[in-house]
Amino acid sequence: MAAALFSFRATALAALLLAVIAACGARAQQQPTNASDSQERSLLSYSGGWIPAKATWYGAPTGAGPDDNGGACGFKHTNQYPFSSMTSCGNEPIFKDGKGCGSCYQIRCLKSNHPACSGVPQTVVITDMNYYPVAKYHFDLSGTAFGSMANYGLNDKLRHAGIIDMQFRRVPCNFPGLTINFVVQHGSNPMYLAVLVEFEDKDGDVVQVDIMQHNSGHWEPMHESWGSIWRIDPNRPLKGPYSLRITNESGKQLVAKNIIPDNYIPNTNYRSYVQY
Numbered sequence: 001m002a003a004a005l006f007s008f009r010a011t012a013l014a015a016l017l018l019a020v021i022a023a024c025g026a027r028a029q030q031q032p033t034n035a036s037d038s039q040e041r042s043l044l045s046y047s048g049g050w051i052p053a054k055a056t057w058y059g060a061p062t063g064a065g066p067d068d069n070g071g072a073c074g075f076k077h078t079n080q081y082p083f084s085s086m087t088s089c090g091n092e093p094i095f096k097d098g099k100g101c102g103s104c105y106q107i108r109c110l111k112s113n114h115p116a117c118s119g120v121p122q123t124v125v126i127t128d129m130n131y132y133p134v135a136k137y138h139f140d141l142s143g144t145a146f147g148s149m150a151n152y153g154l155n156d157k158l159r160h161a162g163i164i165d166m167q168f169r170r171v172p173c174n175f176p177g178l179t180i181n182f183v184v185q186h187g188s189n190p191m192y193l194a195v196l197v198e199f200e201d202k203d204g205d206v207v208q209v210d211i212m213q214h215n216s217g218h219w220e221p222m223h224e225s226w227g228s229i230w231r232i233d234p235n236r237p238l239k240g241p242y243s244l245r246i247t248n249e250s251g252k253q254l255v256a257k258n259i260i261p262d263n264y265i266p267n268t269n270y271r272s273y274v275q276y
């Protein structure tokens with residue numbers, strides 16, 4: 001979690017933010033806390049306009065955020081393709097208690113926000129969370145993603161600003177060459193199976209995952225565990241092979257038949273043939 005990874009630099013920034021929040025606190029309390037309907041809609045639809053937000057960054061200047069290239073969504077190797085360090089923590093309306101994991105946003109900052117800004121949209125994937133109260137919409141970006149909003153050669157200059165105003169909008173994800181991947185999680189056993197789902201095109205996340213044991217013809221719901229990880233812990237032992245069925249926000253279902261064998265190995269990728 002981003003909060004646990006506060007570097008000295010981030011702590012100094014937090015202190016600065018605290019001072020700002022304290023100074024504006026009374027006024028902030030009078031503002032309505034609800035997002036307007038149109039803003040919430042455009043957060044979900046792909047045709048919405050740009051929405052103002054605050055951007056900060058964490059981790060190494062040219063890194064993927066967390067030092068272990070992970071984060072609160074459970075994804076690993078976020079420095080490698082397809083995330084390629086273009087990653088971000090979301091605050092509540094973006095991370096959505098894990099439901100926002102894997103969703104894609106364009107981000108940009110304008111010259112009026114900082115002289116180093118290019119204004120050219122860049123795409124980031126939500127891989128982590130930061131609920132520290134900074135703004136209604138807050139992207140705590142990887143150093144790489146924050147710097148990518150700058151004009152050529154001015155990445156460091158922009159990162160030096162620490163916190164800036166920016167804009168964002170939801171976009172469909174597109175992971176060329178990849179199908180949906182399932183990663184059986186460490187600790188899975190006959191009484192508990194936990195699977196991370198990743199690389200969904202379009203939405204980037206799923207709203208439901210169901211499992212079928214050994215071709216029984218019967219789908220059972222899995223439960224969102226945390227981040228992008230879904231689990232089932234039944235009261236009698238599970239029996240493979242397992243088929244997985246995922247549902248996106250539009251209700252479109254995809255089935256990965258017998259994707260996880262009975263003798264699966266935890267911490268292993270089971271790459272499907274399906275994609276949205």
Ligand SMILES: *[C@@H]1O[C@H](CO)[C@@H](O)[C@H](O)[C@H]1NC(C)=O
Pocket residue numbers: 032033034
């Ligand atoms: C917040 O949303 C609730 C439910 O939609 C609504 O009843 C309430 O009036 C809203 N408050 C403000 C300040 O917009």
Ligand SMILES: *[C@@H]1O[C@H](CO)[C@@H](O)[C@H](O)[C@H]1NC(C)=O
Pocket residue numbers: 201202203204248249250251252275276
């Ligand atoms: C769900 O999947 C279908 C089929 O690929 C796609 O057309 C649709 O846009 C997806 N819905 C969302 C909200 O991503």
